[in-house]
Amino acid sequence: MTKKRGDDSGAERILAAVRRIPRGRVSTYGMIADLAGLPRRARLVGAVLRQTTARVPWHRVINASGRISFPAGSDAWRRQRERLEAEGVVFVRGRVDLKHYAWPARTVQLDELLWKM
């Protein structure tokens, strides 16, 4: 067969979902889990991103509070923030406004509206 399925806890699907996040946008662990068809597995997403060596835009994944899930001020935290800011993502008081930057957006219309203003 082409590929084995179900023996990797969905790691591949998680990475595929992460790769779909557009530049300058962010997604949350929970959203990625859903997109990967693995509801309730937000923590698994974190585990996969932590250990993977695959080239994926891991920095575009943050938590549902709009914050980076590394200890504030740590090397990893700084690195992730820098990468996001380099893509134009703005932090306000240490957090990203998911209403503006979250992908996928709640609705296409809301997305268009927010991005025009």
Place this chain on the structure above:
DNA sequence: CGGTCGGCCCGCC
């Protein structure tokens, strides 16, 4: 709007 508290589920002793 920020801080806590349980759940949830997986990965690794």
Place this chain on the structure above:
DNA sequence: CGGCGGGCCGACC
């Protein structure tokens, strides 16, 4: 197997 902690989350003060 049993326990524990994690790049989490939503509900509730």
